Every structure is written in structure tokens, then in C-alpha cells.
Amino acid sequence: MICKLCKKREAEIILPYARLALCPECFRNFFIRRVKRTVEEFKMFRPGELVGVAVSGGKDSAALLHALRIGFPQQPIVAIHINLGIKGYSSDCERKVERQAEIAGVKLLVYDLEAEEGYTIDSFSKTRWRRRMCAVCGTIKRHVLNMVAHREGVKALATGHNLEDTLEVMYKLFLSGDFKQLARLYPTLPSTHPKLVSRIKPLVRTPEHEALLYTGYSEIPVREASCPYSNKPIVDRVKRWLDEEEHKSPGFKYRLLSSFLKLTRIIRASLEEKGPRLNLCRVCGYPTSGEVCAKCRVASLVSPGFRV
């Protein structure tokens, strides 16, 4: 089969939802164009603004960094990685992000949790969080990414959440009736405080499988190890259902995303002006609705420097 776009090279990638069969080169251009259109549609950043890309070592953020660099050649971009200090995992992640940043030609900032704060994610395996390591890790990652981005002068912080990640969480929040959290999954979350950096998800329209193909065809190395604390089943039930529906009716995932986005716009409009009043955390000085932020509260369990 011949590529539908260049009509020259052999097609290797079939995208039923777009009725396209593409050669690797046209696929990569297609991938980059979709990231560009998503950035523009959701007004994720403006020319000249410093964009931070949170890179974990995985395929999604690796593809994101590369596609943003090519799609926006004039944009100032910096990659940010947190070394979480997880044995048998974090050092592989750091090695891979170093290569990814080098290939993209982007400066990399590494925040080493142990060196900077005196503890690692492993430290929590002896606390009451031991059965919820991903939750505590998520709290720390969110806070540290914002802090590093803010200190660096980043205007928009991009993460590699893809189409299925977003749909899975949106669907679960929808079923549980947590519309406030659902609204927070909007692809652009503007800053609500001078110390909170705007969050963006330029891969919200990118299927997971295509991020993997993109890194493969671009020869971008990605981490091999998987996090020892991940308690997610290999195939999530909701993701399997999404794949089945997409198979029966190509474009299903996009139609579902479009409905969820409509819903989040309505919820966000009704919530505006009612955001919580923010104080500055007594320990780290970053915004929180309480007195001490969630990250400093958990950090105090494993590091004396955070005791209040």
C-alpha cells in the first residue's frame, strides 16, 4: 500500500479514524501537526513564552518534547525531570531523559529529590503511605514540577498525558460525579496565582499507541524499567473498553473527548470566581488552601527539614 499523503513511499501505519495509511515520514509530520493544532486550539502558550516540558523518561513525554521542538522551532523550551530516587527505576529514567533532551536540542533541568530534600519516594515505603505510593508520588511530583518551573520563569508547563489517559480519568470522574475534578482535566489550566504555573496537555488528542510509534520511528530512547510501585493493571478496564469501541466505530475516542470537553467548559464557566482563597505554605512558601501544603505535610513524615 502506498502512503496516502506523499503518494510515493510504502505505507506502514494505518489510522482508521482518519482513513489514512501513512509512511513513517508522513506519520511523523501528521503527529507534529496535531500537537501544533492542539496548542493553538487551546491557546496553550504564546510566541516568546518559556515552555517547560515535564519529562519522565517514558514515551509520551519524550514524543511531546520532540514534537514541540520541531513544531515550534522559535519557542524557548526547557525540559524538566525529577529524579524520584526509586531503586532500579529512577536512574534509568534520568539516563533516558538526558538523551531525549540532547536529541531535541533542549536544556534539561534535573531536580534530584534526595539531594535537594533529603528523601526519596522509596522513603515512603515505611510510612502509612506504603500502600498508596503512587498517590504520594503524584502529590510530590505536582508540587516540585510547579516549583522548578516557577523558579525558572516557565509560563506554561506541559505534561505528556495522552488521549486515553485523559479519557480514562474523565470517564471515572464522570461516573463518580466528581465534576470539579473533571473540570481540572481541561487541556489548558491557566495560572490562578503568581506562583502557580499554567498547566498544559498538548497530547490530549494523541492516541497512546501513536506516541510509541513516534518515539520508535524517531529513534528516541525511552525507559525500559517500569515503576515498581505501579499498581495499575497492565490493561485498564476502561482503556480496554475504549479500545473495543474504537475498533467497532473508528473515531469513538475523539467523539467522547469532544463531549467531555464541552462538559468541562460548562463546569469551568460555572466555577469561575469561586476558586479557593490561597495562602502561602508556612514551610515552602508555595500556594495552598490550608496552612501547610499537601507536599510539605507528606514530606514531614520522612524528612526532619519539613517538620512544622
Ligand code: AMP
Ligand atoms: P504519570 O503520572 O507517571 O502518568 O506521568 C504523567 C506525566 O507527568 C508525564 O507524561 C510527564 O509529563 C510527567 N512526569 C511524570 N513523572 C515525571 C518525572 N519524574 N519528572 C518529570 N515529569 C514527570
Ligand code: FES
Ligand atoms: Fe511515582 Fe511510580 S513513578 S510511584
Ligand code: ZN
Ligand atoms: Zn509547602
